[in-house]
Amino acid sequence: MIVRISNEGQYKLDDGHHARLDELDDAVVAAVSGRSEDGYQRAFEELLHFVRTEGEPLDADDLEPSEFILPPPDLTFAEAGEEFSGEGLIPDPVPPSAA
Amino acid sequence: MPGMGGRMSTVIKAKISRLLDKAEDPGETLDYSYQKQLESLQNVKKGIADVVTAKKRLQMQSQKLEQSVVKLDTQARQALAAGNEELARTALERKNVAQTELQSLDTQVTELEAQQQRLIDSEQKLRQKIEAFRTKKEVIKAQYSAAEAQVRISEAATGVGEQMADVGLAMQRATDKTEQMRARADAVSELEAAGTFDDLTQIGPGQDDIDRQLAQLSSSSEVDDELAKMKAELGAGEGGGESKQLGEGGQAS
Numbered sequence: 001m002i003v004r005i006s007n008e009g010q011y012k013l014d015d016g017h018h019a020r021l022d023e024l025d026d027a028v029v030a031a032v033s034g035r036s037e038d039g040y041q042r043a044f045e046e047l048l049h050f051v052r053t054e055g056e057p058l059d060a061d062d063l064e065p066s067e068f069i070l071p072p073p074d075l076t077f078a079e080a081g082e083e084f085s086g087e088g089l090i091p092d093p094v095p096p097s098a099a
Numbered sequence: 100m101p102g103m104g105g106r107m108s109t110v111i112k113a114k115i116s117r118l119l120d121k122a123e124d125p126g127e128t129l130d131y132s133y134q135k136q137l138e139s140l141q142n143v144k145k146g147i148a149d150v151v152t153a154k155k156r157l158q159m160q161s162q163k164l165e166q167s168v169v170k171l172d173t174q175a176r177q178a179l180a181a182g183n184e185e186l187a188r189t190a191l192e193r194k195n196v197a198q199t200e201l202q203s204l205d206t207q208v209t210e211l212e213a214q215q216q217r218l219i220d221s222e223q224k225l226r227q228k229i230e231a232f233r234t235k236k237e238v239i240k241a242q243y244s245a246a247e248a249q250v251r252i253s254e255a256a257t258g259v260g261e262q263m264a265d266v267g268l269a270m271q272r273a274t275d276k277t278e279q280m281r282a283r284a285d286a287v288s289e290l291e292a293a294g295t296f297d298d299l300t301q302i303g304p305g306q307d308d309i310d311r312q313l314a315q316l317s318s319s320s321e322v323d324d325e326l327a328k329m330k331a332e333l334g335a336g337e338g339g340g341e342s343k344q345l346g347e348g349g350q351a352s
Contacts, residue, residue, distance in 0.1 A: 004265070006265055006268055006269075009224070060224040061227040061228060061231035062231070063231055063232060063257075064254075065257040
């Protein structure tokens, strides 16, 4: 499978890494929804590190599309929060209505 | 994968397939697609030029602030040497404000530079992908039946489209950063226009009402420390025998 790190490049990873990638991705989601900035930095860095070390960089003139696209490495905690809010991947718990 | 990456790639793929669905003749689609890619590349180049221009303007502002810091420091020393401690304090308070702005501006310029570099890298990759697309399109035109060609165009165009989206994202981030910095720089310009960093010997101490506000803005303990240090240095310079450490030890409170 091919994974892109936005604004960095594409990497080819063994399909067997899918489960681990999923785990690492979930950890980022959990840190962001738990509003843990340190946790987010650690989890996101770990996810990027995994892709960079386990993946083979794809040539720039390769036209293969990516299966997964990760955000840019310098994505701030605030930006990550925006990504996860709104239509949200993991919506915030709905506060009890005052009405 | 439930992460944000999954969502992004879905959006990109949907856009591209919508574009390709409209196509009828594969050969025509290929040429049109390539033409569009070249146009996008031109826009990207223009966008990069805009970011570079904005950055240069901010760097110029940073240089001006640096000069202000040096000037105000000199004036503080001169005022102190002349025995005018109040004027020296005012100069140091202003220097403190200018320095804080300068640090913030420099940090942001560094961040912007990193984003700009990513934008340029992404643009280079886009250029390489478009070039690869050009080669591939001739092969597809020559070798494949219409139905098969359609599939292959879709694949190739998706690869280019994804890189285009990547450049778009890099551009968006660099532009956002530039906007943020411009807002900050405008605030500094207002301080400048109000005479905050002007020649103090012309204004005189305590004659404008911004002094009070500045005293609040700048950390008074930092100003106290610096004033004490300056006194010690001046003392050492004149008295010869005085220790440079003299003023610093007693500043604990």
